[in-house]
Amino acid sequence: MSASPAKLVIATRASRLALWQAEHVQGRLQALYPACQVSLLTMTTRGDQILDRSLSKVGGKGLFVKELETALLDGRADLAVHSLKDVPVDMQSPFALSVILERDDPRDAFVSNDYASLDALPDGAVVGTSSLRREAQIRERYPRLRVQPLRGNLDTRLGKLDRGDYAAIILAAAGLRRLGLADRIRGCLSTGQSLPAAGQGALGIEIIASRGDMRDWLAPLADADATACTLAERAVSRVLGGSCQVPLAAFAQRDGHTLNVSGLVAEPDGSRIIRAQASGPVAQAEQLGERIARELLEQGARAILDRLLSSDTAS
Numbered sequence: 001m002s003a004s005p006a007k008l009v010i011a012t013r014a015s016r017l018a019l020w021q022a023e024h025v026q027g028r029l030q031a032l033y034p035a036c037q038v039s040l041l042t043m044t045t046r047g048d049q050i051l052d053r054s055l056s057k058v059g060g061k062g063l064f065v066k067e068l069e070t071a072l073l074d075g076r077a078d079l080a081v082h083s084l085k086d087v088p089v090d091m092q093s094p095f096a097l098s099v100i101l102e103r104d105d106p107r108d109a110f111v112s113n114d115y116a117s118l119d120a121l122p123d124g125a126v127v128g129t130s131s132l133r134r135e136a137q138i139r140e141r142y143p144r145l146r147v148q149p150l151r152g153n154l155d156t157r158l159g160k161l162d163r164g165d166y167a168a169i170i171l172a173a174a175g176l177r178r179l180g181l182a183d184r185i186r187g188c189l190s191t192g193q194s195l196p197a198a199g200q201g202a203l204g205i206e207i208i209a210s211r212g213d214m215r216d217w218l219a220p221l222a223d224a225d226a227t228a229c230t231l232a233e234r235a236v237s238r239v240l241g242g243s244c245q246v247p248l249a250a251f252a253q254r255d256g257h258t259l260n261v262s263g264l265v266a267e268p269d270g271s272r273i274i275r276a277q278a279s280g281p282v283a284q285a286e287q288l289g290e291r292i293a294r295e296l297l298e299q300g301a302r303a304i305l306d307r308l309l310s311s312d313t314a315s
Contacts, residue, residue, distance in 0.1 A: 011068040011077035084199030089238040096209035103226040104174035106201035107188040112168035125167035136247035139270030174201035195249035198233035235289025236263040263292040265301040
């Protein structure tokens with residue numbers, strides 16, 4: 001293993017949640033390498049700047065990583081910390097996903113000041129979400145509700161709820177918990193109600209692939225269970241060409257030596273949702289994910305994917 005680092009710089013977005021994540025990794029690294037100076041390079045990404053349009057309309061997940069990758073390339077930063085669900089599944093050279101850290105609650109959270117659950121919402125109530133994946137699953141189960149776009153950082157989204165713009169909003173439970181806002185969660189949607197996004201609740205660290213020293217230094221941060229589960233989930237998304245333009249979900253759970261993987265592809269309006277499940281050895285996580293993706297394609301997901309991606313390109 002490489003000698004202990006003397007100095008490490010972490011690139012991070014400037015949002016409160018992103019800073020929490022970067023500071024969490026900073027603390028873990030300082031505990032591992034007490035003599036190392038670990039600092040943060042805070043940046044604002046295009047995804048943070050464009051707040052008047054949905055992610056599916058402006059370029060998707062890559063908007064949140066581009067500026068951080070530039071800092072890795074030009075040497076201003078050694079590593080970048082991301083919410084794993086924001087990291088494109090087809091990460092291109094010279095970048096690499098070095099480690100996946102422990103996972104918090106992967107479920108979607110129901111947040112409302114006046115109602116206890118989606119079932120309790122009156123007909124026509126407005127539900128806010130930033131995700132086509134969540135929107136499709138809510139529309140399928142609750143066609144009587146109105147689903148509207150919700151952008152902005154976590155505090156901005158909660159502010160819009162508190163202002164009365166929405167009867168309820170759906171957020172990632174992990175983000176609320178990490179910022180000490182678990183009391184805002186009225187309840188978590190079961191994975192049967194809302195299958196999570198690939199990697200939801202997990203943190204990933206990106207580096208320049210050729211930095212073998214960084215791989216060695218970061219290796220102790222890896223979490224085996226989170227790595228197996230999220231590799232399977234990201235494989236589903238990768239084979240399907242997953243992006244923010246497509247309502248796509250993938251979720252894996254470990255049970256001893258077995259991994260149980262679920263995936264879905266949906267029409268945005270929830271009129272059709274195709275689902276698949278498979279189980280197999282943990283050591284075959286990525287192959288399981290690929291199998292789920294092939295099953296979804298065999299059931300008709302290709303037509304949905306082609307139409308959504310072609311219409312997005314045309315627009």
